Amino acid sequence: MTGEIALRLEHISKHFGTVKAVDDLSLEIRAGEVLTLLGPSGCGKTTTLRVIAGLESPDAGELWFGDRLIVSVGRGVYVPTHKRNLGMVFQSYAIWPHMTVFENVAYPLSVRGVRGDKVRSQVMEALHLVGLDGLHDRQAPQLSGGQQQRVALARAIVHEPSILLLDEPFSNLDAKLREQMRVQLKVLLNRLRITSVFVTHDQIEALSLSDRIVVMSGGHVEQIGSPQQLYEAPATPFVRDFLGKTLILEGLLSDAGELLHVELDKVPGQILKAHRAAAQGTIVGGKVSVAIRPEDIDVRKSNGAGSAVNCLPATVEAALFVGDHYECRVRVGDEDGLLVSTPRSVPMKEGDSVWLNVNEDALMIWPR
Amino acid sequence: MAEIALPYPARRRSWLPADLGYWIVLGVVLLVVLLPVTLIIVNSFETAQPGQPVSYSLQGWTTALTDSALLKAIFNTLKLVLARQLVAFPVAVVLAWILARTDIPGSQWLEFLFWVAFFLPALPVTLGWIMLLDPQYGLINQALKLLPFIHASPFNIYSFWGIVWAHFAGGTLAIKVMLLTPAFRNLDSSLEEASNVLGASPFRTFIKVVVPVMTPVLTVVLLLSTIFSLQSFEVEAVLGFPIRFFVFSTQIYFLLQQQPPLFASAMALSTVVLAAMVPLIFVQRWASGRRRFTTITSHFKGHKMRLRRWRWPVFGLVLGVAVMITLVPFTFLVLGTFMRLFGFFNLANPWTTAHWTQVLHDPLFTRSVTNTLLLGGGTVVCALTLCTLVAYIVMRTKFAARTVLDFASWLPATFPGIILGLGLLWLFLGTPILRPLYGTIALLIIATVVASMTTTVQMLKGNFSQLGFELEEAARVEGGSWLQAFRKVLLPILMPTLLMVGALSFISAARNVSTVALLATSGTRPLSLLQLDMMVQGSYEGAAVVGVIVVLMTTGVALVARLIGLRTAIAH
Ligand SMILES: Nc1ncnc2c1ncn2[C@@H]1O[C@H](COP(=O)(O)OP(=O)(O)OP(=O)(O)O)[C@@H](O)[C@H]1O
Ligand SMILES: [Mg+2]
Numbered sequence: 017m018t019g020e021i022a023l024r025l026e027h028i029s030k031h032f033g034t035v036k037a038v039d040d041l042s043l044e045i046r047a048g049e050v051l052t053l054l055g056p057s058g059c060g061k062t063t064t065l066r067v068i069a070g071l072e073s074p075d076a077g078e079l080w081f082g083d084r085l086i087v088s089v090g091r092g093v094y095v096p097t098h099k100r101n102l103g104m105v106f107q108s109y110a111i112w113p114h115m116t117v118f119e120n121v122a123y124p125l126s127v128r129g130v131r132g133d134k135v136r137s138q139v140m141e142a143l144h145l146v147g148l149d150g151l152h153d154r155q156a157p158q159l160s161g162g163q164q165q166r167v168a169l170a171r172a173i174v175h176e177p178s179i180l181l182l183d184e185p186f187s188n189l190d191a192k193l194r195e196q197m198r199v200q201l202k203v204l205l206n207r208l209r210i211t212s213v214f215v216t217h218d219q220i221e222a223l224s225l226s227d228r229i230v231v232m233s234g235g236h237v238e239q240i241g242s243p244q245q246l247y248e249a250p251a252t253p254f255v256r257d258f259l260g261k262t263l264i265l266e267g268l269l270s271d272a273g274e275l276l277h278v279e280l281d282k283v284p285g286q287i288l289k290a291h292r293a294a295a296q297g298t299i300v301g302g303k304v305s306v307a308i309r310p311e312d313i314d315v316r317k318s319n320g321a322g323s324a325v326n327c328l329p330a331t332v333e334a335a336l337f338v339g340d341h342y343e344c345r346v347r348v349g350d351e352d353g354l355l356v357s358t359p360r361s362v363p364m365k366e367g368d369s370v371w372l373n374v375n376e377d378a379l380m381i382w383p384r
Numbered sequence: 385m386a387e388i389a390l391p392y393p394a395r396r397r398s399w400l401p402a403d404l405g406y407w408i409v410l411g412v413v414l415l416v417v418l419l420p421v422t423l424i425i426v427n428s429f430e431t432a433q434p435g436q437p438v439s440y441s442l443q444g445w446t447t448a449l450t451d452s453a454l455l456k457a458i459f460n461t462l463k464l465v466l467a468r469q470l471v472a473f474p475v476a477v478v479l480a481w482i483l484a485r486t487d488i489p490g491s492q493w494l495e496f497l498f499w500v501a502f503f504l505p506a507l508p509v510t511l512g513w514i515m516l517l518d519p520q521y522g523l524i525n526q527a528l529k530l531l532p533f534i535h536a537s538p539f540n541i542y543s544f545w546g547i548v549w550a551h552f553a554g555g556t557l558a559i560k561v562m563l564l565t566p567a568f569r570n571l572d573s574s575l576e577e578a579s580n581v582l583g584a585s586p587f588r589t590f591i592k593v594v595v596p597v598m599t600p601v602l603t604v605v606l607l608l609s610t611i612f613s614l615q616s617f618e619v620e621a622v623l624g625f626p627i628r629f630f631v632f633s634t635q636i637y638f639l640l641q642q643q644p645p646l647f648a649s650a651m652a653l654s655t656v657v658l659a660a661m662v663p664l665i666f667v668q669r670w671a672s673g674r675r676r677f678t679t680i681t682s683h684f685k686g687h688k689m690r691l692r693r694w695r696w697p698v699f700g701l702v703l704g705v706a707v708m709i710t711l712v713p714f715t716f717l718v719l720g721t722f723m724r725l726f727g728f729f730n731l732a733n734p735w736t737t738a739h740w741t742q743v744l745h746d747p748l749f750t751r752s753v754t755n756t757l758l759l760g761g762g763t764v765v766c767a768l769t770l771c772t773l774v775a776y777i778v779m780r781t782k783f784a785a786r787t788v789l790d791f792a793s794w795l796p797a798t799f800p801g802i803i804l805g806l807g808l809l810w811l812f813l814g815t816p817i818l819r820p821l822y823g824t825i826a827l828l829i830i831a832t833v834v835a836s837m838t839t840t841v842q843m844l845k846g847n848f849s850q851l852g853f854e855l856e857e858a859a860r861v862e863g864g865s866w867l868q869a870f871r872k873v874l875l876p877i878l879m880p881t882l883l884m885v886g887a888l889s890f891i892s893a894a895r896n897v898s899t900v901a902l903l904a905t906s907g908t909r910p911l912s913l914l915q916l917d918m919m920v921q922g923s924y925e926g927a928a929v930v931g932v933i934v935v936l937m938t939t940g941v942a943l944v945a946r947l948i949g950l951r952t953a954i955a956h
Contacts, residue, residue, distance in 0.1 A: 066687075069577075069581050070580075070581075071577055071580070071581070071687065072690075073690060073692070094692070096585075097577075097580045097581055098580050098581070098582075098583050098584055098585050098586075098588075098589075099583075100581075101583070102581050102582070102583075103581075103582065104577075104578065104581040104582070106574040106577070106578055107574075108572060108574045110572070110574035110575050110577065110578035112575060112578075112579075112593055112596075112597065113597060114596040114597055114599070115596075123579070123582060123584070123592075124582040124583050127582065127583045127584045127588060128583055168578075171578075171582065172582070175582070175583070181581070
């Protein structure tokens with residue numbers, strides 16, 4: 017996806033006392049894109065969002081909305097929060113308790129001087145978009161969590177902001193509501209095409225909602241890319257381990273012509289074969305880790321066709337039936353405690369001998 | 385194991401004496417709280433002097449309701465309260481917001497200065513302001529008259545607005561800032577931030593979001609400080625007497641200074657005021673009991689607004705206000721003690737330490753110091769004992785009449801000190817077995833205990849409600865009487881609060897003027913009244929010396945209390 021840049025952060029830093037909440041962060045967000053800041057607790061996501069909103073002022077760096085300079089520490093430029101034309105959904109929703117739903121949603125319009133019928137039609141349309149028709153007369157404290165969340169959303173989009181900011185909007189909802197709201201928000205954002213910055217530490221939310229994801233750790237960017245890119249080709253072990261599950265096997269790398277070979281340390285005599293492209297940054301003869309996503313492992317009871325390039329013998333240590341599949345803990349050689357899942361159609365029990373088939377495309381090899 | 389079956393009957397046996405104790409506490413509270421007021425109401429119809437044969441008539445009421453002076457006093461009271469609140473309330477709301485919600489430097493210290501201002505006794509502060517704003521020698525007036533285009537003194541402390549100012553710079557502003565700042569601190573910051581992000585300027589956010597969201601709290605504080613300001617006496621006494629400006633409390637005092645004292649009129653006037661004030665306390669309780677939506681769960685951090693380039697100017701402004709209501713009057717009070725003639729800086733040799741020597745060697749002064757210390761100490765002991773019992777019974781027992789007790793502990797908040805004093809005076813002069821107590825410090829102690837009862841009980845109740853029942857029950861199950869449980873378990877936990885509350889009772893007793901004004905005799909006169917008497921006689925220099933000593937005594941105790949409070953806050 018290409019397009020004009022709607023939001024640009026250049027070398028933004030912010031610290032609180034000795035804590036570096038955001039550390040020399042640079043980002044570009046395209047117009048109409050949904051960009052997610054993802055990372056573990058305390059990595060600086062909220063702080064980054066608050067810098068964009070103007071609720072924190074950075075110690076260094078520049079912030080641009082398109083070609084409008086918003087903040088420049090060097091040049092002494094600072095556009096105050098209320099002049100940035102933003103929409104924001106807070107984690108606590110921040111619905112004003114002394115106003116009705118209508119008054120809450122109409123607020124961004126009235127501070128912009130919109131009056132009369134136009135306010136009414138725009139508020140009603142925003143409430144319709146979030147599925148709250150007919151609730152406009154309710155007093156804010158009479159709403160359920162999910163409804164409050166939607167009022168917050170309607171209030172954040174009613175004035176067609178140039179940028180929409182969402183800080184963990186679902187974290188106060190129960191799991192089921194969270195799933196519903198995720199789908200609704202996706203539909204809404206697709207329809208509105210507002211440039212959005214979304215903060216979460218939930219990878220499912222990030223993967224399902226975003227056009228691109230920024231994985232952050234310790235105040236800096238680990239990797240930026242589409243959800244698929246991040247999942248399939250993580251640039252750092254941090255991203256690899258943060259997104260999805262991985263099994264790690266350690267070994268020694270050797271060159272075998274067309275494919276690379278890895279002799280596994282703890283599984284004597286077994287070799288895993290992989291494409292050269294999977295082993296960037298490693299050297300032949302060096303120690304490596306092989307990372308495999310559990311869903312890329314095909315667990316078989318027999319070595320049947322033996323068609324797969326990589327096929328490891330394993331023993332089931334424990335098998336848990338969880339409804340739609342089995343969760344199995346298997347041992348390969350001296351390597352134990354590997355978690356894989358197997359289909360319901362192949363009953364598993366402790367002590368079974370199985371084969372783990374792994375496609376050579378599904379391996380990632382990392383230097384160690 | 386057999387012993388385990390015993391506690392049930394054992395508890396049954398201890399039930400009766402404990403309950404009896406509760407009734408005794410209730411009786412004492414009703415006696416000191418309700419009886420004086422009842423006597424006032426009854427005796428507003430009694431036209432005979434104390435000691436003479438009883439005769440009832442409506443004469444007191446006719447006088448009270450037709451005498452234009454009395455009606456004027458009530459009107460003046462209302463006018464004064466309204467002016468004070470209208471000036472102080474908006475300023476206090478803004479100050480509290482700044483202290484609690486912005487990144488102003490040193491907010492803790494600034495808040496502390498307002499705290500100090502609240503504890504500064506009103507009389508010494510007023511004296512400091514007289515030095516600055518007296519129409520003849522007031523320093524500010526003299527300085528302004530040096531300007532070419534100002535010829536007459538622009539300010540006069542002896543005026544309606546002078547009284548408003550003395551109150552504003554005394555407690556009126558400080559108490560509001562003190563109560564509002566913690567409330568603003570509990571406001572969920574995202575409510576403000578949401579408004580700001582969605583396009584409202586900080587000012588608009590303040591008007592449209594912060595103030596409406598805080599309305600319940602603001603109402604409570606406004607009512608509370610209105611109740612307080614209705615009780616004021618000494619500032620009006622000092623600044624109002626010279627210009628014949630009376631409010632109801634000074635009017636009552638004035639009626640009783642007549643020969644013979646006009647008791648019936650004073651009581652009728654008191655009854656009218658009480659009838660107006662008791663509903664206020666109900667409104668106040670109702671308002672504070674309503675659900676508040678402003679407090680936050682600990683999950684959301686209280687982000688503070690960035691003042692950016694306004695940070696230091698705002699700091700300067702707030703510091704200016706804080707210093708103006710603390711250091712400025714105190715400094716000039718102290719200066720006044722060293723002046724040959726109070727306020728006259730242009731004498732050939734204006735400075736002297738003679739007043740200090742004179743006051744410190746005056747036996748009247750020494751006796752007053754003893755009286756104040758006895759009064760303060762006695763109040764602490766009695767208030768702590770009685771109020772701890774009341775709070776305990778209300779919060780921790782199933783005593784049948786505990787709501788009555790609770791209500792009775794609320795009532796004194798509505799009694800203007802002068803009326804409470806009048807009621808107690810009547811009670812102690814009119815009841816033969818109590819009469820020997822008249823002219824002793826014990827009478828003053830009873831008065832100050834009742835005067836500070838509401839706040840003391842409230843603070844203790846807050847503390848009892850935070851303690852788990854288990855602690856105490858555990859101690860009782862271990863085998864022990866109620867008294868042992870109270871002493872061994874509750875008391876140590878309550879100790880920090882008790883120290884704090886004790887300090888507050890000492891301060892309010894030591895600075896009290898209005899409640900004790902009618903009860904003290906020349907032998908029991910405390911420092912606060914000595915200062916008032918000296919001021920009324922025009923001996924401002926001596927009064928300033930006494931004022932400085934009262935200030936040092938009260939703020940010293942307040943500081944110690946604050947330090948203890950901080951230490952225990954840290955320890956928890
Ligand atoms: N106002 C503040 N004062 C002091 N430290 C702060 C403040 N705000 C954030 N921090 C610190 O900065 C770091 C980054 O905080 P931030 O809130 O941006 O993290 P986050 O990624 O949003 O985490 P979470 O997922 O828990 O919300 C943390 O170490 C935090 O403790
Ligand atoms: Mg966060």
